[in-house]
Structures are given as structure tokens and as C-alpha cells.
Amino acid sequence: MAKRSKSQLPKRRFSLDTWLLRHAQTALSALGRLWRTPINTLMTTMVIGIALALPSSLHLLIGNMRVLSDAWEGSASVSLFLAESVDEAQAKAVRARIIQRPDVVEARLISRGHALEEFRRLSGFGGAIDLLDHNPLPAVVVVRPHQRIQGAAAVKRMADTLQTYREIDLAQVDLQWVQRLSAITRMIERGVWVLAVLLAVAVLLIVGNTIRLEVQNRRSEIEIVTLVGGTDAFIRRPFLYEGLWYGALGATLGLLLVLVSLYLLNGPVRALAGLYESTFALSMIDLKGLLGLLIGGPLLGLAGAWLAVGRHLARTRPA
Secondary structure, rough: OOOHHHHHHOOOOOOHHHHHHHHHHHHHHHHHHHHHOOHHHHHHHHHHHHHHHHHHHHHHHHHHHHHHHHHHHHOEEEEEEEOOOOOHHHHHHHHHHHOOOOOOOEEEEEEEHHHHHHHHHHHHHHHHHHHOOOOOOEEEEEEOOOOOOOHHHHHHHHHHHOOOOEEEEEEEEOOOHHHHHHHHHHHHHHHHHHHHHHHHHHHHHHHHHHHHHHHHHHHHHHHHHOOOOOOOHHHHHHHHHHHHHHHHHHHHHHHHHHHHHHHHHHHHHHHHHOOOOOHHHHHHOOOOHHHHHHHHHHHHHHHHHHHHHHHHHHHHHHO
């Protein structure tokens, strides 16, 4: 029989359908192995889910704190303390001038008598106040800026402009505690990033250790596959899908934990906000946080499995 030339030999062609079918079979086989050990799978998945839910919940908390801070900052007010020599008629005239400004939506005058009565009611020093010869409290105009005046710097510039009025002794911006809240939010945000990195490393270690034990249990099978010519990629593939499934299941559980926490906390937060005449409510997880959780979990599981199998292959590969 005549030998075929090289050009006549059948060529092995890459088939995308075959490649996808093999990967689908391997993925389903890996899921089946997890299903056959439900207790171990559930415990590992719960640990991964809790580790992923913690930074996600804190990220959501920071987002809600930022929304709350922006809302309070947008409703900031400026207190204008009038000079002691300004009488009630002049105070009303000052208030009328201020309300005409385009950057002011509301200007409320608190007269000296009303300020004294409010101080008497809130301080509890009514007897001592009755001994005073005159009212030491000045009249105050409380100004609420327009919505376009956003941020502490813009409100401060507006207050500096108002303080140039000769009738005004002091213009005080009521934003100090909001600025402190913003500083606390930035500090917590930095801490969340540190915690997220530490927990990501923890997920890598959890998945890596779980896959390492699986590799040890299937060592004989791996040796046989190696002897018949199985490549590292072929050996690594089922373990990578197991790590991927662990990460995906853990991310799903983590998302469920975050949503349940939101549901349980939303009612009390609404009730607390109602006491301060606010309609604030916890916002749901945003797209960035959702994608970070659902994509980051499987990727961490895949990376942990890759490291565990790669370490085993490096040890068993002949020098």
C-alpha cells in the first residue's frame, strides 16, 4: 500500500462546538461532585458567602452615609446674628433684603424676645433668666440657601458675603457636624478597602485549601492521566471549575445575606428618620457593588483553585 504524503494526511481542526461541549461537560461534572458532598459544600460556601458579604455590606453602608451626608449638606442653613443695636424694625428690613437675594430660598427672623423665650424653655434656667436686667440675646435671621448652592465651601462663601452687611455681627454656617460625618465616612471607606483585600485573601485561602484536599483525594487519578499523556491544562480544568462554582455559590449566598440585612434594617431606619421628619430610607445595592460581588466571587474561586492545582503540578512535575 502506498504511503500517503503529508499533504494527504487528515488534519485535526479546531472545533468551537467540541471545545464548548467539553467545557460544559467538565463544568457540570464539577458541580455534580459538589452536589454529592452537600455538607462540605454548604460549609465552604457559607464561609465564602460571609467573607464576601462583609465588605459588600460596608460598601453599601458607606453609600447610604454619603447620600445622607449630601442631603444634610444640601439643607444646610446660615445663622445671621444681628448687632445688639438693631431694633425689631431694622431686623425685619434686613430679613426683607436677604430674602430678595437669588441664592436664598428662605429667611426666617427670630426676634430677641422669641430667642429669649426659646432659651428659657430649652435651658431650664428660667429663674436665673428672670433676674436679668435686659435681654442679652441678639435677633437672628436663619437663611436657607438655594439648591444650587452645594457643598460646604459654597455655603461658606455665601455666609462671608452676608456678613458684610453692617447690621450683621456674625454669620455662622451650621455645617460643622456634617463635615465631621464626611470625614468619618472617608475614614470608614479606607478601612473597608483594607478589609476587602484581607477577606479576598481569605477567600483565596479557603478555596485553595479546599481544592488542595480534593487534589490529594484524586492523586491516583491524576497520576494515571499524566501517564497516558494528559496535559496540565486537562488536569487543571475540573478543579478550576470547582473553584469557580465555589466562588459563584458563595457570591450568591453573600448577595442573599446583604439583601436580607437590608430588609431587616430598612424598617427601623425609616422609623428613626421619621422622628427627625426625614424620608430617608436605605438604598439598594448599586450596580458597581452587585457586579463586584457576583464577578469577584467566581474570580477569587478560580484564582484559588489555579494556585492550589498549580502548586501540586509543580511538585509532581519531573525535574
